[in-house]
Amino acid sequence: MTAQSSNSQPQVESTAGEPHLDENHVIAERREKLRHLREHAQSSNTPVFPNDFKPEHKAADLQARYAEADKETLDPQEIPAVVAGRMMLKRVMGKASFATIQDSTGRIQLYIARDEIGEALYESFKHWDMGDIVGARGRLFKTRTGELSVHVTELRLLTKSLRPLPEKFHGLQDQEIKYRQRYVDLITSDETRATFRARSQVVTAIRQFMNQNEFLEVETPMLHPIPGGASAKPFITHHNALDMQMFMRIAPELYLKRLIVGGFERVFEINRNFRNEGLSVRHNPEFTMMEFYAAYTDYQWLMDFTEQCIRAAAIAAKGTAVLSYAGKEVDLSKPFERLTIVGAIQKYAPQYSLEQLNDAEFVRKELLKFGVKAFDHAGLGALQLSLFEETAESQLWQPTYIIDYPVEVSPLARASDTQPEITERFELFITGREIANGFSELNDAEDQAARFHAQMKAKEAGDQEAMFYDADFIRALEYGMPPTGGCGIGIDRLVMLITDSPSIRDVILFPHMRSEQ
RNA sequence: GGGGUGUUAGCUCAGCUGGUAGAGCAGCGGACUUUUAAUCCGUUUGUCGUGGGUUCGAUCCCCGCACACCCUACCA
Numbered sequence: 001m002t003a004q005s006s007n008s009q010p011q012v013e014s015t016a017g018e019p020h021l022d023e024n025h026v027i028a029e030r031r032e033k034l035r036h037l038r039e040h041a042q043s044s045n046t047p048v049f050p051n052d053f054k055p056e057h058k059a060a061d062l063q064a065r066y067a068e069a070d071k072e073t074l075d076p077q078e079i080p081a082v083v084a085g086r087m088m089l090k091r092v093m094g095k096a097s098f099a100t101i102q103d104s105t106g107r108i109q110l111y112i113a114r115d116e117i118g119e120a121l122y123e124s125f126k127h128w129d130m131g132d133i134v135g136a137r138g139r140l141f142k143t144r145t146g147e148l149s150v151h152v153t154e155l156r157l158l159t160k161s162l163r164p165l166p167e168k169f170h171g172l173q174d175q176e177i178k179y180r181q182r183y184v185d186l187i188t189s190d191e192t193r194a195t196f197r198a199r200s201q202v203v204t205a206i207r208q209f210m211n212q213n214e215f216l217e218v219e220t221p222m223l224h225p226i227p228g229g230a231s232a233k234p235f236i237t238h239h240n241a242l243d244m245q246m247f248m249r250i251a252p253e254l255y256l257k258r259l260i261v262g263g264f265e266r267v268f269e270i271n272r273n274f275r276n277e278g279l280s281v282r283h284n285p286e287f288t289m290m291e292f293y294a295a296y297t298d299y300q301w302l303m304d305f306t307e308q309c310i311r312a313a314a315i316a317a318k319g320t321a322v323l324s325y326a327g328k329e330v331d332l333s334k335p336f337e338r339l340t341i342v343g344a345i346q347k348y349a350p351q352y353s354l355e356q357l358n359d360a361e362f363v364r365k366e367l368l369k370f371g372v373k374a375f376d377h378a379g380l381g382a383l384q385l386s387l388f389e390e391t392a393e394s395q396l397w398q399p400t401y402i403i404d405y406p407v408e409v410s411p412l413a414r415a416s417d418t419q420p421e422i423t424e425r426f427e428l429f430i431t432g433r434e435i436a437n438g439f440s441e442l443n444d445a446e447d448q449a450a451r452f453h454a455q456m457k458a459k460e461a462g463d464q465e466a467m468f469y470d471a472d473f474i475r476a477l478e479y480g481m482p483p484t485g486g487c488g489i490g491i492d493r494l495v496m497l498i499t500d501s502p503s504i505r506d507v508i509l510f511p512h513m514r515s516e517q
Numbered sequence: 518g519g520g521g522u523g524u525u526a527g528c529u530c531a532g533c534u535g536g537u538a539g540a541g542c543a544g545c546g547g548a549c550u551u552u553u554a555a556u557c558c559g560u561u562u563g564u565c566g567u568g569g570g571u572u573c574g575a576u577c578c579c580c581g582c583a584c585a586c587c588c589u590a591c592c593a
Contacts, residue, residue: 024526
């Protein structure tokens with residue numbers, strides 16, 4: 001969109017010297033058609049890619065209003081319709097044709113009679129291709145078989161498509177192309193479009209829920225001088241002008257808590273985090289988190305609140321909080337179960353006695369059976385957590401809060417007032433996957449400084465994901481942060497659950513892929 | 518990172534433990550004024566992912582590589 005655009009016809013040589021990814025004879029044929037269109041446009045001084053046709057109706061609206069009407073009552077009314085969209089189906093006969101166009105809302109059929117639009121245009125239309133963008137003006141009617149259609153009186157080719165669409169019946173089957181060329185997937189798959197609409201509805205519902213509860217939406221840095229707020233490997237980058245190393249954020253937590261110090265009391269952020277780790281059906285290097293912090297609340301309040309938020313999101317996108325995932329029911333409508341780490345092991349791996357679970361050496365040996373070698377510095381709580389992950393986590397199909405995480409793996413969480421070795425922290429699991437993580441925040445600056453020091457020791461001992469010491473964050477806490485609850489919800493995973501998607505790539509428009517070739 | 522499976526026409530897919538490939542759709546030409554994945558007649562199109570090896574001969578057997586998907590590991 002430069003200032004150069006005008007009414008003059010640009011001189012475009014069809015294919016000369018331009019790099020094309022994958023030319024083939026079908027594309028060559030369409031380029032040839034486009035060349036003819038350019039010639040014709042030039043001689044008639046009209047644009048090849050016109051932008052003066054303005055549709056006035058959407059397919060879905062027309063279907064909703066008139067699809068049920070009788071032919072006898074609808075046809076005589078000659079209701080005008082002006083529509084535009086991509087031609088998805090085309091059935092040409094000698095003197096009349098049908099074409100189905102698709103717009104952002106759905107599909108509608110066009111009836112194109114030679115005697116109505118003229119012989120020259122009809123001949124031209126015969127050579128238009130599936131995938132071309134067309135505009136049509138006409139009157140609504142019902143065909144013999146009762147399909148709502150537009151009897152076309154004016155037909156325009158608005159955009160010539162050079163690449164063929166996938167086979168019209170089977171659609172796009174190649175998973176790789178669905179991810180790499182999402183635009184093709186969106187053109188051809190109702191299901192894909194529905195998934196991303198649902199994603200948008202989920203995010204909108206969450207935002208509304210937060211606003212209704214008087215949270216302030218904020219944006220904090222994505223480029224961090226010190227990566228913090230989570231245990232993860234960061235992407236490292238470099239700022240040239242400042243000549244300094246920077247890190248893509250792994251979590252917004254420490255900045256959001258600075259805002260609580262600043263007095264906002266209720267803040268949230270929906271944005272991307274970046275973690276330099278492996279890919280899987282549950283992991284993309286950049287993923288979306290909603291983190292929120294509320295002063296004068298604790299983890300018990302957070303669990304109630306998070307539950308309501310997720311329920312509201314499901315209802316907004318699906319109309320119900322009783323979902324189906326991978327063929328099994330997931331019920332978000334009832335209160336979520338709450339279990340301690342040890343309680344969950346006892347429930348899902350009852351072969352262990354409480355005595356065994358409280359024996360650090362036993363648990364450490366047991367973990368070896370699962371191929372897990374715990375750090376030497378790991379305490380009982382961390383060992384129990386590892387055993388939980390090996391035995392119970394994947395079985396938490398219905399929504400379950402796991403509570404009371406050990407202090408040593410929760411360096412930002414407030415310790416229990418009665419049991420100093422555990423924190424007021426929870427993680428939410430649904431369909432065996434972690435969906436959310438929250439806790440009463442640690443607001444004792446000196447304790448936080450000590451926890452950071454312990455993390456630095458762990459880092460020196462070989463724990464690559466241990467946290468860095470963030471001196472400014474400590475300084476902020478030293479001004480005093482009110483008692484606060486904070487939680488992060490993995491939006492991608494929540495959308496996977498709500499849209500019944502097996503892979504995180506199905507809910508990210510442009511998932512990370514290796515370079516082509 | 519480790520393991521498994523896959524890659525054949527533009528698309529969707531066949532292809533017999535080895536003899537250099539087929540169908541449907543799309544395209545092109547023709548017929549057809551109410552079709553529904555329109556139909557009917559004719560017809561074009563392939564470095565069989567890529568590089569080696571075995572063989573008289575490889576889409577097919579063996580090895581490497583690329584990419585994808587699934588499982589697994591780290592994590593959310």
